[in-house]
Amino acid sequence: MILRAATEADRGAIWEILRPVFRAGDTYTVDPDISEADALAFWCDPKARVFVAEEDGIVGTYYIRPNKDGGGAHVCNCGYVTAPAAQGRGVARAMLAHSLETARAMGFRAMQYNFVVATNARAIATWERAGFSVVGRLPGAFFSPAHGYVDALVMFKELVDGT
Template identity: 65%
Template sequence: MSDSVIRSAREEDLEGIWAMLEPVFAAGETYTVDPDIDRAGALSYWTGGKKVFVVERNGELLGTYYIVRNQKGGGSHVCNCGFVTAAAAQGLGVARMMLEHSLETAKADGFRAMQFNFVVASNKRAVEIWQRYGFDIVGRLPEAFHHPRDGYVDALVMYRKL
């Protein structure tokens, strides 16, 4: 992945971002987004009021993430992120690269902590990566997510101080 770069998303990236979001949202396995969401809705969800980045290698988008304040007012020092890796880039370290970048970005932007509000417990790969990077499971919401294959599964709240 050394030839990959992470940069701010641009208008011309929207089609590539949609191409990554569409299969993930349609699968309904990791995000609490309507699986039938259309392009405009998905892009609005992903980019609206958020700082959005893409991972690019040789003109191809391999992943995207956003960073945003998790709460307003007294909770605005904690950020939240969402991550999606392109299907063809699964297992290449893209998620770890985005996570490392997001932690650096969060610190540079003055956040004091990062929180993932709703990590689907059956998304074991994500849970393991987040834990490897120092995130603790601080809450468990029993059967809060209806997974299309696994039925009702827990959702996790994961948190890490920066």
Template identity: 60%
Template structure:
């Protein structure tokens, strides 16, 4: 598996990964009816560094890295990750997170923060903890999960 910056020609492959995650509505606080154009614009915004993980020419996952905030918060990175459903459990998310931490350091960020990790996303939480993130906050019932109802969201952080 290799990880590289996304290119305009990756749009169809990105959408194949983004669409099912967005439509499921169980891990990202995005409108479930978000259009292809809106989703791609969000994920590949000009101030974001978008990457894809691929194997044998097939995109297995993607991540989007940006500053968490402007101005006085611009030294802290934020990142989102999505993996193709049939690639889960293969280490794609771990590889992308490790790559994003290295990339964030290279870009001059001093820390990374995840603002809104849905508390029911136990696989992601276990992975982020294993990669050195701490849960530094809990937002009670901040996310409306399509099956579980109102669910807490976590704020996770680690220094680089």
């Protein structure tokens, strides 16, 4: 699998990966009816660096950006999406490892996930295996089409001092 910076030419493939995940409405806080243009504007925010995972085509994408501006800019935030047909093949783990390496190279001191839907057990297990801790719980903060109101988690990992 190759992980590389996304290019303008990748935008169509990125949308094809984002579309079913966003339409499902069960992991991201975006309108399930989001347009392609708005989805790509969200994912490819000017403050973000966007990457794709390739293995016989683009099978995943992630972004990395400062979590906040000013005094919070030393903490990054990432979002990851794996193509449905590529799930269970290690794409998310590869993107996570790449993002941790990239974050350190960019000088970030920590990585924070602001809103991990508590029913997203596969992602939570992946992040916890990588050393992330749940540092906050937002009761009933997400409406899941399948589960109703569920908690959202804040997950955090320090990136300094060899962690």
